Amino acid sequence: MQLQQLIQQRRSVKQFEPNYRLSTAEVTQLLDDAIHAPTSFNLQHWRFVRISDPAMRKEIRAVAWDQVQVTDASELFVIVADVKAWEREPERYWASADTEKRGILLGMIDEFYRGREWIQRDEAIRSGAFAAQNMMLSAKSLGLDSCPMIGFNQEAVAKLINLPADHVIVMMVAVGKAAGDAWPRGGQLPLSELVFENQFSALALV
Template identity: 25%
Template sequence: MSTTTQTLNSPTFSTVIRERRSVRTYDPSVKISQDEIKEILGEAVLAPSSSNLQPWRFLVIDSQPLKEKLLPIAFNQKQVVEASAVIAVLGDLESYKLTETIYNRSFEAGYMPEERKNTMITNTTKMYSSFPPEVSKKIIYTDGGLVSMQLMLAAKARGYDTVPMGGYDAGKFTEAFGINERYVPIMLIAIGKASNEGHPTVRLTVDEVARFNEMSF
């Protein structure tokens, strides 16, 4: 099997968003290196998040035996074993524990004065640690969606294909892969090179889904 590094030829953003498809059939001979997956993730994590706490965590599954283990958990969807990797996007319910790390780095980078840094650390840690689980989950699902979409667009910009997957048994997944209750599965994303292009789809028009200033649907 080949190891592939896709050339990034800087397609326009408009091209990327129009050519991205949800692909379910992949060329199993194409393997994306772990270094390149890290580069894609490095672009994905530039996504915004609540208070910049970046609660996303990723489990990259690129071992074929582990993909085979995942297959029945994902209801035997063949992209799990054909794609180069499956990236599990997880949300950290205790992401506030890294508040000090994040804001110290912001201070060291010159993005905020020390007094503001200290205030942000104190207030953010106190607030997020006091949230009930349902509030924390709402936040991490929102932030997890943002980083997931950015991941898929970053992959497409490099010539790779993806499909977001909600069809899997989250309980069996966390048990099989040793994920403790601190982390909530958001979605799985298969990534690789399509063997068949994803089929085009239609969208409702902007006029059908948007209103200015008042709801009049």
């Protein structure tokens, strides 16, 4: 399937075949594609909690508005981000760079993040979101469907997965074989309402 098809055919599916199982190779492919997403300074903030315990799935569903995809999807990933990745042995992110370049980059990382807690959190979430999109497109390329989710009690899920204090939950992603069609698209706004030329005062000629 071509990339444009993957992008346009990816939908947020709510109904999954509960008895369908992904192979180990497919799960590995999803995760490997996810970690090839772009990330600021190569910090790779993302972490993936694969929820494989049926009992935990039920507990999460109970704090996620009883959404059936939590328990019925073949796979459920809680995508989280390490907010302090920038100061946690940052040299390992540039282990392949030569000494001079590594020194420059480490200095830039420290200057960019230190004391800027909002940037630390924002960049961690951005990185996790990029990884989630990669995962969902990867799923579509494998003939699977997915559903990104933010409709859940984050504090309750954080407790269930034993989330470290310096990590944040980005979203959950359910993956599996669709048991029904996604809802019809609500309609895309025209590009003429969304694209601006240089400033908000000038609409692009699209």
